[in-house]
Amino acid sequence: MILDVGCGDNKQGDLGVDVRKLKGVDVVCDVQHLPFKDDCFSVVKSSVVIEHVLQPFLFLKEQVRVLKPQGTLICEADNARYWRFHIDFSPFEDDFVHHFKSENYDASSEHLRIYYPECVERLFKKAGLDNIIARHKPPAKKLDRAIASLFPMAWKNLCTRFIVRGKKADVR
Numbered sequence: 604m605i606l607d608v609g610c611g612d613n614k615q616g617d618l619g620v621d622v623r624k625l626k627g628v629d630v631v632c633d634v635q636h637l638p639f640k641d642d643c644f645s646v647v648k649s650s651v652v653i654e655h656v657l658q659p660f661l662f663l664k665e666q667v668r669v670l671k672p673q674g675t676l677i678c679e680a681d682n683a684r685y686w687r688f689h690i691d692f693s694p695f696e697d698d699f700v701h702h703f704k705s706e707n708y709d710a711s712s713e714h715l716r717i718y719y720p721e722c723v724e725r726l727f728k729k730a731g732l733d734n735i736i737a738r739h740k741p742p743a744k745k746l747d748r749a750i751a752s753l754f755p756m757a758w759k760n761l762c763t764r765f766i767v768r769g770k771k772a773d774v775r
Contacts, residue, residue: 609652648677672773732769
């Protein structure tokens, strides 16, 4: 079974949990206190949720708790290196801003934190996961893809998000 933590109205898995009752949410709960037994899901995933929780380590530790041994934890997060998160667009007109701000820009004001992949990798390790792999998602906007093709060294700064995955150790 696949658990989607913080699924919102876009559940991707067998069971979706969120703090709000939306379309696709099967269980409404605090995502830092999941109402499931230990070791019951083969995959636990969250997509752009870790930025919005007060205690990210406890958030991940709770997901590890409900994950079966050798199960996979997948965490997608907004990329702190993404250049558009570092620009204040407020002095500009809306037509100009529409072309240059991130599609996540409005939500970024709700972020409690924003992460580099290395930070989430360290949290995964601290939470007891092994075989941790992080990768950047390819740039979504045409302008960012064009810049990335011209300046490959800037590629990580042009990716809006990254994904970290790890395996729960087999406790035997």
